[in-house]
Amino acid sequence: MRASDAERERVAETLREAVAEGRLEMDEFEQRLDATFKARTHGELVPLVSDLPAPGAAVAPVVGVSPATVRGASGDVDWSRRIGGPATSTWAFAFWSGFGRKGRWTVGRAFTAVAVWGGGDIDLREANFEDREVVIRCFAVMGGIDVKVPPHVDLHVNGLGFMGGFDEQTKDAGEPEPGAPRVRVTGFALMGGVGVVRKWTKAQRQRRREAEEYRLRKPDTGDGRKELG
Structure with a gap:
């Protein structure tokens, strides 16, 4: 089925929230966002957010995360993917x-x-x-x-x-x-x-600015986390 502009925008919103929360690194966010606005069918849109929670969905806390898997302070780069080869x-x-x-x-x-x-x-x-x-x-x-x-x-x-x-x-x-x-x-x-x-x-500065502005638009729950939805 052909995708509408509104559906593409909903996918883009999911991606923006994911990068603001540190679920996506900046270069992957840029690639998915570009693919979103080029998508013409639902089949092209679904894989772009299949591994991400929908905006406003409750997410269980992550337990036992290894320090080696944690991104750096900027949240933009997963260095493990860029070293080697x-x-x-x-x-x-x-x-x-x-x-x-x-x-x-x-x-x-x-x-x-x-x-x-x-x-x-x-x-x-x-x-x-x-x-x-x-x-x-x-x-x-x-x-x-x-x-x-x-x-x-x-x-x-x-x-x-x-x-x-x-x-x-x-x-x-x-x-x-x-x-x-x-x-x-x-x-x-x-x-x-x-x-x-x-x-x-x-492009990286612009994407960082957009992600930060989006993060700041989220109301604070009072415990240091941004409220989803």
């Missing part, structure tokens, strides 16, 4: 040109980037990690390399700049989350620059 890239090189690694890719446990009279962009905000600890070695000679990481990873920067810069910016910085990968950025910049910044993508 073979690397899709372990190096990048630019000479009078540029390179980019962004979106869904898997960074190797040792990644080397070289930019000579060129530039490079290494974006880890939506990336997976081959190992719980990765080392990114950046070498910029009369060029520049930008490294973007999620705010809640365990980040260490210790590169050297000579007639150039090797800098870390702390925009959107936060404490490392339990289970988050450790990212070490090191290397050398000669008459060039390497910049490391912690920040969310625009």
Whole structure:
């Protein structure tokens, strides 16, 4: 049977409540929400919420949850799903040109980037990690390399700049989350620059804002939990 706009909106509301309660990580929420508004039939909508309680439904308390399964403070990332698996890239090189690694890719446990009279962009905000600890070695000679990481990873920067810069910016910085990968950025910049910044993508910031606004709209029951329904 064909789905109506009202039915799609009810599914979207269920997804918004689930991400506000920490049942869905942010990237899975975005994927399901996108699929919701593209769905044309009931058969496409049902799997998107089949593992979620309906808004307002009573939920039994969870007993005996292992600390390893608990998401970090931001509630956005299930790091266990983003660590492990073979690397899709372990190096990048630019000479009078540029390179980019962004979106869904898997960074190797040792990644080397070289930019000579060129530039490079290494974006880890939506990336997976081959190992719980990765080392990114950046070498910029009369060029520049930008490294973007999620705010809640365990980040260490210790590169050297000579007639150039090797800098870390702390925009959107936060404490490392339990289970988050450790990212070490090191290397050398000669008459060039390497910049490391912690920040969310625009889409992630928007989704976090929407989830927080939705959570705040829920009346407080007085025991630290938000009332459902």
